[in-house]
Amino acid sequence: MKGCSFLRNGAKFQGKQKGVSSSTLEVHVTILHVNLAKSMLCGFIHVSYTSPNNTSLTTYFEAEIIGNRFTFETKWPEWGASEEIDNRHWKRLGALKSNGKDIPLRLIQPYDPLSRETVYMRWKELAMLDKTVDYQNHNQSFPFGISYEGFYYISFSQSTGKIKGYYYHHSEPEKVLFLELNPIIDRTFPVIEFQ
Known part of the structure; x- marks a missing residue:
């Protein structure tokens, strides 16, 4: 499926x-830049929680698009994922099936991600934008108990623009956070005024 209209700057x-x-939590995601040649994209994740003080948090993230360059196996040891953890999360998103049978991660060959209906990604939040963060202080409390030290396993439907994902953090492996997003379709047209 070429010409992925939802996966764009x-x-x-x-x-x-x-x-x-x-x-x-309410979540808004903005894709800043998509680089298909490098199988990467980046953007902002804005999380808000309706409370008496309307707490919110915005982070910058970068993503690896699974396919030609990045595999289903998480290659970053500091992220704390193993083959077992990768398998569990990708299976939840329907990624490891072929003809009804499970496929081991290491046997999946590189492929053109845009040739398939579902694009798989890993999203890693790299910076909190709302306030100064002491990265050395691991006991820092974040708004409404969330963390951005983990990463997301993501599935993206090219035909509908829907995103589903699971957040994983090695210090809380049993804590399952499910992400579900729909595209915001802008039906307005730019106004051009000639003088």
């Missing part, structure tokens, strides 16, 4: 992040 998505026992 400036694309916006909105939805929710839900945990098993935690509150539901």
